[in-house]
Amino acid sequence: MAVSNWVVGAPQLGVSRGDLGSPKYPAFGFSYKNTNAENFPTWECFSVLGSLSVQNFQRGLTAIEEESSSSMSDICQEESVKREELQKSFTSLPRALSISNLSASAGDGSKERVAYKGVPGAFSEVAALKAYPKCEAVPCDDFEAAFKAVELWLVNKAILPIESSIGGSVHRNYDLLLRHRLHIVGEIQLVVNHCLMALPGVRKEELHRVLSHPQALTQCEISLGKLGVVKEGVDSTAGAAQFVASNSLRDTGAVASSRAAQLYGLDILAEKIQDDSDNVTRFLILAREPIFPITGRPFKTSIVFTLEEGPGILFKALAVFAMRDINLTKIESRPQRNRPLRVVNDSKNAGAKYFDYLFYIDFEASMSEPRAQHALGHLQEIATFLQVLGCYPMDVSL
Numbered sequence: 575m576a577v578s579n580w581v582v583g584a585p586q587l588g589v590s591r592g593d594l595g596s597p598k599y600p601a602f603g604f605s606y607k608n609t610n611a612e613n614f615p616t617w618e619c620f621s622v623l624g625s626l627s628v629q630n631f632q633r634g635l636t637a638i639e640e641e642s643s644s645s646m647s648d649i650c651q652e653e654s655v656k657r658e659e660l661q662k663s664f665t666s667l668p669r670a671l672s673i674s675n676l677s678a679s680a681g682d683g684s685k686e687r688v689a690y691k692g693v694p695g696a697f698s699e700v701a702a703l704k705a706y707p708k709c710e711a712v713p714c715d716d717f718e719a720a721f722k723a724v725e726l727w728l729v730n731k732a733i734l735p736i737e738s739s740i741g742g743s744v745h746r747n748y749d750l751l752l753r754h755r756l757h758i759v760g761e762i763q764l765v766v767n768h769c770l771m772a773l774p775g776v777r778k779e780e781l782h783r784v785l786s787h788p789q790a791l792t793q794c795e796i797s798l799g800k801l802g803v804v805k806e807g808v809d810s811t812a813g814a815a816q817f818v819a820s821n822s823l824r825d826t827g828a829v830a831s832s833r834a835a836q837l838y839g840l841d842i843l844a845e846k847i848q849d850d851s852d853n854v855t856r857f858l859i860l861a862r863e864p865i866f867p868i869t870g871r872p873f874k875t876s877i878v879f880t881l882e883e884g885p886g887i888l889f890k891a892l893a894v895f896a897m898r899d900i901n902l903t904k905i906e907s908r909p910q911r912n913r914p915l916r917v918v919n920d921s922k923n924a925g926a927k928y929f930d931y932l933f934y935i936d937f938e939a940s941m942s943e944p945r946a947q948h949a950l951g952h953l954q955e956i957a958t959f960l961q962v963l964g965c966y967p968m969d970v971s972l
């Protein structure tokens with residue numbers, strides 16, 4: 575019997591089976607087999623460990639400027655002492671990892687180490703603690719550093735926002751999912767309650783400017799509009815709170831979590847300021863190895879694929895799920911960065927250029943279910959590239 579076993583579509587992205595297991599592409603994944611008696615396609619988990627070199631990288635939190643207190647009044651001196659205390663407590667917070675400067679101990683292995691983007695108090699840290707209450711949450715400068723921290727074995731997992739019920743998709747993370755060969759092993763849905771915060775004693779009316787992550791500013795558009803302040807996007811919600819506190823900015827507020835207000839000594843002026851009270855952000859948990867799907871609890875599978883151009887092609891691709899009564903929970907399309915434009919050769923439209931897309935789909939079924947295996951086997955016949963990003967338990971805790 576002929577046996578075909580391959581990493582679906584990997585060659586299209588310039589990654590061949592031979593590359594897998596190399597430092598660039600440590601190989602774990604789902605491979606497609608066409609071997610069983612009924613000639614049904616099956617998907618198997620494989621894992622080939624590649625050796626990874628750990629580079630040095632380290633970067634501290636933004637240095638907090640010291641201010642001369644010689645000309646200050648007693649009150650100012652008191653404030654300065656308080657600020658010094660606060661600054662000392664900031665420096666005891668974990669340091670952020672960045673791509674350019676990576677160095678961190680890989681931990682003693684007794685705790686799950688989970689990378690997230692931002693600084694302590696970020697919603698991503700809250701999500702990490704929801705997923706693993708006893709974990710050591712490791713702050714990173716950006717999403718890419720969080721991916722790399724997992725690849726370099728500095729942490730066990732990364733947790734990253736993928737979509738918000740108000741703000742929509744986090745496109746950067748869709749793109750990074752494909753560029754890095756990590757596996758989705760879980761999801762967390764977090765109710766995001768935004769707080770408006772400022773230095774102790776500052777009133778709402780004194781604020782001219784509010785800082786936060788752009789997603790958070792989008793989620794609070796109406797409330798902030800009523801306040802009539804200038805909105806400024808920064809790297810993370812908690813980073814905004816830290817900035818206001820460490821620079822003693824009396825005219826500037828921050829939108830962040832209540833945990834951030836507590837960590838950076840700010841007063842909460844208003845709670846739940848998001849435009850929709852049901853503000854939920856969905857986070858993905860990524861790891862080096864996929865998990866083995868079990869039956870008996872609801873699982874989700876995430877895939878990415880590409881299609882040829884033509885009428886009804888996407889309809890046909892989606893029909894493979896509808897035919898098997900498989901519910902789709904998310905569809906996202908992103909430009910194919912390695913081939914953003916496709917030149918058409920047919921006689922009617924010769925020379926025309928179409929945008930070329932990657933389609934990301936989440937569906938409610940586990941890879942251990944024959945209906946999911948058959949659906950992907952069927953999709954494989956239509957798709958020019960197909961990759962399973964992960965199969966993981968659904969978060970049904972909301």
Ligand SMILES: O=C(O)C(=O)C[C@]1(C(=O)O)C=C[C@@H](O)C=C1
Pocket residue numbers: 691692695696697698699735738744766787789790809810811812855
């Ligand atoms: O800045 C933070 O606190 C984050 O964790 C990031 C982030 C995001 O990127 O969407 C996470 C949840 C909220 O929706 C706002 C911001």
